[in-house]
Amino acid sequence: MNHTAALLAGLALLVSGFVYDGHLPERADLLASVRTEPLQTAVAAPAFGAHAGKVDYRVAPVADYDITGLVVSRHDSDTWWDWIHAASNDHLNVVDLCMIWGANAADGAYEKMSFSSGQFVCYASSKDWDVWQPQYLRALSNNHLLTESPAVARQLRRVRVGDQVRLRGQLVSYSHDAGFAFTRGTSTTREDTGNGACETIFVRDLEVLRTAPGWPRWLRWAGAVLLLFGLVRWYAAPHRPRD
Numbered sequence: 001m002n003h004t005a006a007l008l009a010g011l012a013l014l015v016s017g018f019v020y021d022g023h024l025p026e027r028a029d030l031l032a033s034v035r036t037e038p039l040q041t042a043v044a045a046p047a048f049g050a051h052a053g054k055v056d057y058r059v060a061p062v063a064d065y066d067i068t069g070l071v072v073s074r075h076d077s078d079t080w081w082d083w084i085h086a087a088s089n090d091h092l093n094v095v096d097l098c099m100i101w102g103a104n105a106a107d108g109a110y111e112k113m114s115f116s117s118g119q120f121v122c123y124a125s126s127k128d129w130d131v132w133q134p135q136y137l138r139a140l141s142n143n144h145l146l147t148e149s150p151a152v153a154r155q156l157r158r159v160r161v162g163d164q165v166r167l168r169g170q171l172v173s174y175s176h177d178a179g180f181a182f183t184r185g186t187s188t189t190r191e192d193t194g195n196g197a198c199e200t201i202f203v204r205d206l207e208v209l210r211t212a213p214g215w216p217r218w219l220r221w222a223g224a225v226l227l228l229f230g231l232v233r234w235y236a237a238p239h240r241p242r243d
Contacts, residue, residue, distance in 0.1 A: 006205055008179070024162050027108035030070060032218070035106040037139075038067035043170070047186070050148040050202075053091025055178045061170040062188060065201055068166040068209070069099035072110060075117035076157055084119045089178045091241050092146045093200075095156040098122030098166070104139035120144070120198070130208055138190045144200040146174065154204050162212025169204040191229070 040063050047060040075096040077085040092125065098117055099109045112128040122142035126132070145167070147153050159165060175183035186200035 019112075024070065024072060024110065025164075025210075025213060026237045027105070027111060029163050030208075031068075032070075033068045033166070033209065034070055034101055036068060037102050038065065038069075040065050041186070050092060050146075050174070052148045053089070055091055055176050056091050057148075057174050057176045058093050059092075059172050059174045059202055061172050061202070062186060063171045064169075065171045065199065066166070066168045067099065067101065067201075068103065069101035069164070070105060070110065071097050071159060071161055071165060072100055072113075073098035073115040073117040073122050073159050074141075074161055075119060077116070077119075079158075081117050088182055089180075090182065090184075092148065093144050093184075093239045094147060094153045095145045095159070096120070096122070096142055096157060096198075097145060097167075097217060098140070098142045098157075099165075101139045102139035103135040106199075109136040110140075112121070117142070123167075127149075137193065140201060141187075141190070142198045144198055144211070146172065146200065146202045151202055152206065156203065159206070159208065160212050163208050164210040166207040166209055167201060167203055167205070172200055172202045174200070174202075 042063050043061050049060050050057045050059050075082070077090070077094055077096075085091070096117060098115055102112050107132040112122050112131050113126040115125075116123045120142075122140075124140060145156055147156065170187060170242040171186045173183065173185040175181070184200060185196065187197050
């Protein structure tokens with residue numbers, strides 16, 4: 001393979017790998033547990049303290065919560081353009097995972113939808129009106145994930161779109177008085193929408209049950225190798241003077 005072909009092929013593979021990054025698995029590839037409903041049990045547990053980013057928080061449990069689903073979008077609060085978490089002194093909410101489960105997973109409604117994440121919200125869009133049925137919308141949620149554990153934070157940040165995961169912990173409200181009064185609550189029902197409909201989960205355990213399809217990542221690696229090969233061949237090619 002000459003250097004021109006290697007460079008073109010490498011560039012094509014690299015671009016394809018990024019374009020298809022976050023490709024969601026088909027309905028047939030979803031685990032049976034992803035088609036189930038979250039488990040929620042009310043608790044009367046006392047509030048407890050948590051510490052993150054030099055800020056002390058008061059965390060008030062509302063319910064034990066156990067959810068298994070497919071990650072369709074994500075947001076990391078450490079990303080460079082996230083200014084709201086920094087302005088709010090909110091270092092406890094490390095990641096948001098937008099997930100589908102239940103009927104949405106069982107009927108494959110998510111396959112006709114597109115997803116993206118903002119700093120505190122998950123956006124869904126579709127040109128197919130069938131996916132806006134209540135049973136599919138209630139089986140889609142944005143989850144604010146809290147932890148004071150560096151190890152759990154690293155686990156959460158390694159989760160990728162397309163992963164099938166199980167989260168266990170507690171639905172909570174949390175607050176601090178670090179310079180100003182800050183508080184955030186949680187949804188306790190799957191029937192609400194809009195502002196305040198997100199679940200706020202203090203994560204005790206995270207399990208990645210099945211990772212996202214790996215072929216987009218391999219496309220990127222193959223593209224990078226071909227680009228490097230093409231550059232080496234181009235650099236080593238003998239100089240041909242013009243006539």
